[in-house]
Amino acid sequence: MEQRCALATELAQVLDTVRQLEAHMGVKGGADGGETCRALVSSMRSSVDRSIHIAMSSCCVEGRVLGAPESPPSADGSPRSGGSDQAADSPCRGAHAAGQSKKRKTLPKWSTQVRVNSVEDVGPLDDGFSWRKYGQKDILGAMYPRAYFRCTHRHTQGCYASKQVQRAHGDPLLFDVVYHGNHTCAQGKHCNSQRPQPAASGEHWQPQPAGGQEQISVGQKTGGGAPGVAAPFSFPSKQAGADTGSDFPAGCAITASPFMSPATPECKVSCRNVPDVELSSTTESPMGEMDFMLQLADADFLDNSRYL
DNA sequence: CATATTTGACCCTA
DNA sequence: TAGGGTCAAATATG
Numbered sequence: 001m002e003q004r005c006a007l008a009t010e011l012a013q014v015l016d017t018v019r020q021l022e023a024h025m026g027v028k029g030g031a032d033g034g035e036t037c038r039a040l041v042s043s044m045r046s047s048v049d050r051s052i053h054i055a056m057s058s059c060c061v062e063g064r065v066l067g068a069p070e071s072p073p074s075a076d077g078s079p080r081s082g083g084s085d086q087a088a089d090s091p092c093r094g095a096h097a098a099g100q101s102k103k104r105k106t107l108p109k110w111s112t113q114v115r116v117n118s119v120e121d122v123g124p125l126d127d128g129f130s131w132r133k134y135g136q137k138d139i140l141g142a143m144y145p146r147a148y149f150r151c152t153h154r155h156t157q158g159c160y161a162s163k164q165v166q167r168a169h170g171d172p173l174l175f176d177v178v179y180h181g182n183h184t185c186a187q188g189k190h191c192n193s194q195r196p197q198p199a200a201s202g203e204h205w206q207p208q209p210a211g212g213q214e215q216i217s218v219g220q221k222t223g224g225g226a227p228g229v230a231a232p233f234s235f236p237s238k239q240a241g242a243d244t245g246s247d248f249p250a251g252c253a254i255t256a257s258p259f260m261s262p263a264t265p266e267c268k269v270s271c272r273n274v275p276d277v278e279l280s281s282t283t284e285s286p287m288g289e290m291d292f293m294l295q296l297a298d299a300d301f302l303d304n305s306r307y308l
Numbered sequence: 309c310a311t312a313t314t315t316g317a318c319c320c321t322a
Numbered sequence: 323t324a325g326g327g328t329c330a331a332a333t334a335t336g
Binding site: 148 | 324325326327328329330
């Protein structure tokens with residue numbers, strides 16, 4: 001197993017290298033000639049991705065089984081994939097807890113971590129989707145409140161995707177974002193290619209709490225400027241005119257943040273990395289970094305046809 | 309006026 | 323029973 005882990009680590013490095021290469025290509029805005037290169041890179045990452053999974057399939061780290069997708073990702077296809085929403089969604093909530101009562105735990109769920117440059121940043125919110133905040137709670141032991149969002153198109157298109165955003169304990173610049181379910185709305189269909197959704201990353205999503213985490217550094221707020229994409233995050237640090245700075249002030253930190261989607265014009269731009277852009281490896285999960293990279297990798301070529 | 313956010317209360321799970 | 327998640331009325335914003 002040790003060797004497998006080592007292998008995975010090595011592959012992760014390769015993947016990282018590929019990622020950097022792609023990042024460079026992205027920066028150079030290679031729209032034409034870059035295409036071929038990107039295709040190659042994607043192919044490479046795909047291979048590495050599979051290799052890592054093969055290696056990690058039997059590699060448990062810190063008690064967490066990595067790359068062991070026991071639960072079928074297909075669970076998302078259902079409009080009911082929206083995590084804890086379902087109970088509340090039911091007209092008669094308490095009426096039939098039977099059959100729903102335990103779904104909270106088994107719902108498709110995956111988490112990510114996003115680092116921003118300043119407390120005013122709301123990077124985690126700009127993932128290209130239209131989120132509507134429906135609640136906020138103070139979490140026991142948590143320094144900051146947790147905000148609850150659901151897809152704006154929940155009622156109009158039956159999209160049950162939701163997410164929870166919370167600043168990491170002790171680190172205001174780090175956001176923990178937990179997604180529940182996939183977007184089944186038109187927006188989600190259009191943005192499939194670069195979505196931080198389980199399907200986009202194959203087996204990276206985790207049906208269990210505290211799933212594979214990716215730590216992503218997001219540069220200046222990516223701007224909820226995009227019409228219909230805004231997702232104001234009202235943590236104490238929220239800034240009034242924040243949205244006006246949607247022009248990528250210092251450039252988005254990463255070239256393919258899971259939180260930025262094609263739906264957000266900005267994300268198509270090759271954003272220059274900012275100082276703290278590089279992946280800050282998630283200490284609690286060696287695979288965290290890989291997870292992130294893989295997701296990015298997959299995002300380019302994996303087709304979430306299931307959402308089409 | 310339409311839509312989004314805030315926030316207290318309620319419900320569910322462990 | 324405590325804590326987490328959601329609802330929905332009130333409020334804010336464009």
